[in-house]
Amino acid sequence: MAPTDATAPTAGTEWWRSSVIYQIYPRSFADASGDGIGDLPGITARLEELADLAIDAVWLSPFYRSPQKDAGYDVSDFRDVDPIFGSLADFDAMIERAHSLGIRVIVDIVPNHSSDQHxxxxxxxxxxxxxxxxxxxxxxxxxxxxxxxxxxxxxxxxxxxxxxxxxxxxxxxxxxxxHIFDTAQPDLNWELEEVRAEFDDVLRFWLDRGVDGFRVDVAHGLIKAPGLPDFVQSQEEASMGGGAATQSPYWAQDGVHEIWRRWRRVTDEYPGDRILAAEAWVYPLEFMARWVRPDEMHQTFNFGYMEAPWDGEALRQVIDDSLETFGAVGAPSTWVLSNHDMIRHATRLSLGEDAPQGHGVGPETPGLPDIEEGIRRARAATLLMLALPGGAYLYQGEELGLPEAIDIPGDARQDPTWHRTEGERYGRDGCRVPLPWEADRAAYGFSSTGETWLPQPDLYGVLARDRQRGTVGSTLEMYRDALRLRRERGLGAGAIAWRDAPAGVLSLDNGGVRVIANLDGAPVKVHGEVLVASSPFDGDLLPPDTTVWVRAAE
Missing domain, CATH: 3.90.400.10 (Oligo-1,6-glucosidase; Domain 2)
Structure with a gap:
């Protein structure tokens, strides 16, 4: 009989089922070279500050060799690091440092297309x-x-x-x-065995270097319907949405599942519980769950939750549906509020009008948000999310309460969406602006030279990490407290029990923590010891746009 791996987790207890994964957008995280573009040595230098957040893993957006026509999602060499980000030696040093700090490393992989320079x-x-x-x-x-x-x-x-x-x-x-995306991103033919074998080798190249898994870009793409029939995507839907009822001929075709089963077999060859996380913009949740059946991917992003309105009834419904639907296939639900393609939730939750994924927001967008209301709601939404069982994804800068950068000049914008629509859509630049680390340094500490590939708003000085570190009531300290409590009390591996609550309020118990989220209800009385609150409140009445964790009664 083959020997067993003494370090292997018991089925159902794998790390990814309850993990907190922090997304790093490399070109905007930290710049060690001074050229205004973030890089791998910059990431390595800041990893201790992420370890201090009590996260389990980081996910890196693409750093591969690329002409950068779409910020690295146009890959010309899937087995090398683009010189603007460093070298393979820099990657190895980064992953070694991350692992020494107890942080796993997940990397983006972009299989739907290559660069036109490939x-x-x-x-x-x-x-x-x-x-x-x-x-x-x-x-x-x-x-x-x-x-x-x-x-x-x-x-x-x-x-x-x-x-x-x-x-x-x-x-x-x-x-x-x-090219589903830009002209510089021709779609690969995934019906061809040569393409499939090539990506088997690409996966093994990075797994051999120690990566702990892959976030798979456009995991609902790759396969096109036979005959390539005409189709018009609804302007009311997210630009990457694939529904089960009105199925697009280039999204969510059944043939993709054969590919993910093949990839799962590759990752299962390696020790250490390596994972696949799907970016699959598909609806409804029952359809999305097909991507995380036991022999396919481990996780998929819960876009239904991310796009839910700031409404108690709607949020409770998507939480219940998510736990039931993903649980039915043996997968954890994942929770996410922001990423590199979405308007930051500190802005999105206060928008006067819906903004579909990929459209962005700018100075002429109707119903521009109230900044203070947006940050208040974002903090409340985060505390609710981090109390839920399953995996949670954070997007760099959300722990600082960063809002969307709205006033980026047109000549500074770089997203292909802005250029291909001739300014009709602002695109995704506003959520990709370089981070502020130190308020009084050039480029707020992002770059020693003051160079930044996108301009930073003045507000970043107030929200810089060093201004928030140790400051009672800051967004950073709220994240640190919540993430520590989530880990200590095992909330990610727990289970929720809903409690009765008035209209506009959600209340649940998990792991000895009672969570009360007042979205838009009347002030509600809070009983018990407060563990962490999204905003200060007077007395024991919780106002709207506020979430609190209290010690649950025994």
Missing amino acids: PWFQAALAAAPGSPERERYVFRDGTGENGELPPNNWESVFGGPMWTRVTEPDGTPGQWYL
């Missing part, structure tokens, strides 16, 4: 229609009398057509290639 795509451009080189991507002849029209009517997530026509090696207008 050697495979350059070979495809130089090759003839029907060649093996073109088979690696989605090339098609055009329609119209002379092939002058795209193969179908699909619109890119970033705006404009989803097809670009190439010039053939002999100089004549030629075939069209598919």
Whole structure:
């Protein structure tokens, strides 16, 4: 009989089931080189401050070699570090330091497409229609009398057509290639075994370097419906949404599950409980749960929860649905409020109008938020989220209460969405602005030279980490207290019991903690010892937009 791994967790107790994972957007986290772009040595230098937060893991957005047409999500070499972020040696040093601090490292992987500068795509451009080189991507002849029209009517997530026509090696207008995103991001052909085998090797390359798992970009993409039928995405839906009822021909096709089962077999070859976390914008939750069946991925982001309105009834419904639906397939629910594609929740929760994912917010957006109300609601939402069982994801800077950067000048914006829609959509730059570390240093401590790839708002001086560290009542200290209590009391591995509460208020028990979240109800009386509160309150009456944890009665 084969020996057992004495360090292996008992089924159902794996670390990722109750983990707190902190997303690092490398180009905006910390800049050690002084060029205004964050890098791997910058991350390494700041890891102790993340360990102090009591997180379990970090997730790094792409740092691979790339022309940076879409902030690194256009990869030209999946096995190397882009020089703007450092080197493979810098990566190894970063992961070694993280592991020494007890922090696991998850890296982004981008399988739906490559950069147009990837050697495979350059070979495809130089090759003839029907060649093996073109088979690696989605090339098609055009329609119209002379092939002058795209193969179908699909619109890119970033705006404009989803097809670009190439010039053939002999100089004549030629075939069209598919790109769900920017023209610089041609979609790979995942029906081809060569593509699948290539990514098996890419996974093993990083697993061999010690990564603890992968966040899989666009995990509901990759496979397209046969025949590539015409389809118009609703303008009211998130740009990356794939619903079960009106299924898009390029989102959430059944064939993706065969790919994730294959990837699961690869990660299972390695010790240490390596994981796959899906970015799958699919609805409803029952549909999303297919991505985390026992032989597929370990986690998927709960976008239904992230997009829920600031409403007690709606939040309770999505919490109950999430726990039931993911639990039915043996997976933990995950909870998330912000990421690098969404308006920061310190702004989003106070917007006068909905803003679909990817559209962003800027100075001419209707119903601009009240900054103080947004931060107050964000803190209350965070305390509710961190009390829930399952995994929790934090996005860098939310522990400082950073709002969306709204007033970025048009000539400073870099998101392809802004450019491809000619300013109609602001895009995602506002949630990607470099972090403030020290209030009185150049670039608020992000960069020693004062350089930043996106301009920082003046408000960042007030919200800088050194101003908040040790300051009673600051957002940073609230996060530190809540994350410590979550770990000590095992809330991530717990179970909730709802308590009766008046309209506009949610109340639940978990792990000896009673959570009371007053979203928009009348002030509600609080009994017991306060463990942590999202905002100070007078006496024992909890006002709206406030959450408190108290010691639950025995």
